[in-house]
Amino acid sequence: MPPVARYPLPVRQSPPIDTNTVLDETWVRDKTIVVTGGASGFGEAFFRRWAGDGATVVIGDINTQRGDQLVREVRKETGNPNLHFFHCDVTDWQSQVQFFKDATHVSPHGGIDTVVANAGIVDPAPALETPKGLDAPNPPPPNLAVLDVNLKGVLYTSHLALFYLAKNPQSAPADPNCDPATTVRDRHLLLMSSMAGIAPIPRQTLYATSKHAVVGLYRNLRCSSFLHGVRTNLICPYFMDTPLLTTVGRALLAGGSFGDVEDVVEAATRFVADPRVVGRAVAVGPKLKVEQDMHGQWSLVEGKGNMGEEKAIWEIYAHDFEDSEIFSRRIVGIMNRAMEIKGWTGWLKDMFAAVRYGLGGTR
Numbered sequence: 001m002p003p004v005a006r007y008p009l010p011v012r013q014s015p016p017i018d019t020n021t022v023l024d025e026t027w028v029r030d031k032t033i034v035v036t037g038g039a040s041g042f043g044e045a046f047f048r049r050w051a052g053d054g055a056t057v058v059i060g061d062i063n064t065q066r067g068d069q070l071v072r073e074v075r076k077e078t079g080n081p082n083l084h085f086f087h088c089d090v091t092d093w094q095s096q097v098q099f100f101k102d103a104t105h106v107s108p109h110g111g112i113d114t115v116v117a118n119a120g121i122v123d124p125a126p127a128l129e130t131p132k133g134l135d136a137p138n139p140p141p142p143n144l145a146v147l148d149v150n151l152k153g154v155l156y157t158s159h160l161a162l163f164y165l166a167k168n169p170q171s172a173p174a175d176p177n178c179d180p181a182t183t184v185r186d187r188h189l190l191l192m193s194s195m196a197g198i199a200p201i202p203r204q205t206l207y208a209t210s211k212h213a214v215v216g217l218y219r220n221l222r223c224s225s226f227l228h229g230v231r232t233n234l235i236c237p238y239f240m241d242t243p244l245l246t247t248v249g250r251a252l253l254a255g256g257s258f259g260d261v262e263d264v265v266e267a268a269t270r271f272v273a274d275p276r277v278v279g280r281a282v283a284v285g286p287k288l289k290v291e292q293d294m295h296g297q298w299s300l301v302e303g304k305g306n307m308g309e310e311k312a313i314w315e316i317y318a319h320d321f322e323d324s325e326i327f328s329r330r331i332v333g334i335m336n337r338a339m340e341i342k343g344w345t346g347w348l349k350d351m352f353a354a355v356r357y358g359l360g361g362t363r
């Protein structure tokens, strides 16, 4: 067969996570974890939990006052000296480069084991839903700050993560068959999307677009980050009570259920602690009592009783991934077959055309 690329590239994925198993918190100890947007909400909650578990945790945020204060407070509470804050604006490449350099500098082993691309914002007056300047002679440009933080910022973080994780001293390429008790050095990128990354969220189109893009990033990286030996995982939280939620958002959600930040922390801790978890994604919602029928369908257990189990963390893009991509798999399968039939003759012809194109000729 000619050396042509075959698509889709294989997904590297470990089996579904069993959230019923007890997590060994000692697996977090001695890891160096970097979190963007670590001064509030989930970032702060991750920081507190992993600081308590004995990890080196380095947070970056634009909120310098809160970041500094948080580090002082948690160092005192935990007695863990390996907690650090550095100013970092994720939309600014140089700022992120400096943040990663600072993180490796303070890391006891000089490397980074996990990067959490967490910083994110919502726009209280979202561009596509709140048209401005309708009377102006020229339409004003939309405010795309949400994409700057939630997409450009996450791409910068992921790019730097692949660079630094691959160079983590004494780490080996991620391996679903490793022993978590002895694999301290890791290469792990954890992306934060949202339920808005897998479903529309009316009146927050830009936010949902940015979060869909993060899901796209995850789906691509789990096919390619292993080239750097890096494992990539994803969390998609439902609405949670953090400062991100505006008053309008809270009012719209009245009567519904909020998720618990601690369940997001639990999901993230499983990903961070267990180096065998590769290419998995979870949605985290409110903890509800549910039961599963013989076909695997979940339903809410209504009323009191001992039936069912409490569940907040749900696997997504597990086996359903194959279903969701069934079209592309089939059509690409046909294209791959056509390529096979073309064989070496077709490959040489296309290579010749590519070289001619590169030399300024036509196809």
Ligand SMILES: NC(=O)c1ccc[n+]([C@@H]2O[C@H](COP(=O)([O-])OP(=O)(O)OC[C@H]3O[C@@H](n4cnc5c(N)ncnc54)[C@H](O)[C@@H]3O)[C@@H](O)[C@H]2O)c1
Pocket: 036, 037, 038, 039, 040, 041, 042, 043, 060, 061, 062, 063, 088, 089, 090, 091, 118, 119, 120, 121, 149, 153, 192, 193, 194, 195, 236, 237, 238, 239, 240, 241, 242, 243, 244, 245
């Ligand atoms: N809270 C929710 O309901 C919810 C649901 C789904 C996903 N998320 C996602 O979780 C992540 C964390 O959100 P949160 O709820 O903890 O929000 P939060 O507002 O409490 O925390 C976000 C942090 O990011 C920081 N930040 C903002 N812009 C930054 C920048 N340019 N550079 C560096 N830091 C910056 C903020 O200062 C803040 O400390 C976000 O990506 C968010 O989209 C949140």
